[in-house]
Amino acid sequence: MLKLNEIETRYGKIVALRNISMEVHEGEIVALLGMNGAGKSTTLKTISGLIRPKAGTVEFMGRSIESVPPEEIVRQGLIHVPEGRKIFPGLTVRENLVIGATSRKIAMSTVNQEIEEVLEVFPDLTPLLDRLGWSLSGGQQQMCAVGRGLMARPKLLMLDEPSLGLAPVIVQNMFQAIRKINQKGTTVLLVEQNARQSLAISHRGYVLEAGSIVASDSAPSLLDGIQNAYLGAAK
Numbered sequence: 001m002l003k004l005n006e007i008e009t010r011y012g013k014i015v016a017l018r019n020i021s022m023e024v025h026e027g028e029i030v031a032l033l034g035m036n037g038a039g040k041s042t043t044l045k046t047i048s049g050l051i052r053p054k055a056g057t058v059e060f061m062g063r064s065i066e067s068v069p070p071e072e073i074v075r076q077g078l079i080h081v082p083e084g085r086k087i088f089p090g091l092t093v094r095e096n097l098v099i100g101a102t103s104r105k106i107a108m109s110t111v112n113q114e115i116e117e118v119l120e121v122f123p124d125l126t127p128l129l130d131r132l133g134w135s136l137s138g139g140q141q142q143m144c145a146v147g148r149g150l151m152a153r154p155k156l157l158m159l160d161e162p163s164l165g166l167a168p169v170i171v172q173n174m175f176q177a178i179r180k181i182n183q184k185g186t187t188v189l190l191v192e193q194n195a196r197q198s199l200a201i202s203h204r205g206y207v208l209e210a211g212s213i214v215a216s217d218s219a220p221s222l223l224d225g226i227q228n229a230y231l232g233a234a235k
């Protein structure tokens with residue numbers, strides 16, 4: 001469904017990504033893991049067209065998208081929920097969700113029906129529909145941001161650190177919601193620093209280090225690797 005081939009992305013002279021090749025198949029949750037500054041967000045921005053690669057190709061549903069405008073990439077069903085819960089603070093939860101659907105021309109009755117579907121994934125948003133964005137907790141804002149992404153009816157949903165800064169119990173809920181989104185038929189590319197919990201819901205994963213992929217394997221094998229690294233460090 002998504003295929004990156006030997007991508008290089010720069011900020012001026014700084015090489016942020018080098019020789020990145022990766023794939024996401026339909027139906028999967030794929031984790032993209034790495035420490036601060038590894039290049040995770042840059043990878044998502046390169047895929048969604050916010051930054052252009054200096055070299056390499058990005059294919060989505062069999063078409064090259066590395067020079068397609070970002071809004072057209074959205075229309076093709078590739079949705080990027082950026083880092084940092086960027087919802088509109090002066091709009092209500094309902095209005096934030098409606099905005100997610102505006103890339104498609106659909107009737108308000110359909111929008112309302114789709115809001116109901118988002119609420120099946122995030123029931124905690126139900127009593128908050130008329131609350132303004134700024135008045136929500138971090139976890140509630142994050143649910144709203146992911147919910148808004150769902151309103152675009154993604155074929156592939158890319159989430160940038162959805163668990164960042166959330167209390168442990170809320171993190172649990174967020175990962176369960178992502179699993180549910182996937183079970184309902186949406187493919188997910190999940191960027192996380194939280195390796196253990198994201199691999200627990202993922203099929204496969206890639207590990208980025210200083211702009212390069214240093215590991216790529218099934219989620220259970222990567223989890224084993226992490227376990228062994230900790231055991232090694234404890235000796």
Ligand SMILES: Nc1ncnc2c1ncn2[C@@H]1O[C@H](COP(=O)(O)OP(=O)(O)OP(=O)(O)O)[C@@H](O)[C@H]1O
Nearest residue numbers: 011014016034035036037038039040041042043193
């Ligand atoms: N706008 C920018 N201009 C210059 N350098 C940048 C810019 N954005 C990111 N970088 C650099 O590119 C590298 C990768 O950054 P990126 O934001 O992709 O990392 P990340 O893995 O998402 O990190 P984090 O976990 O902190 O979000 C870092 O060295 C960062 O300093």
Ligand SMILES: [Mg+2]
Nearest residue numbers: 040041042083
């Ligand atoms: Mg980032």
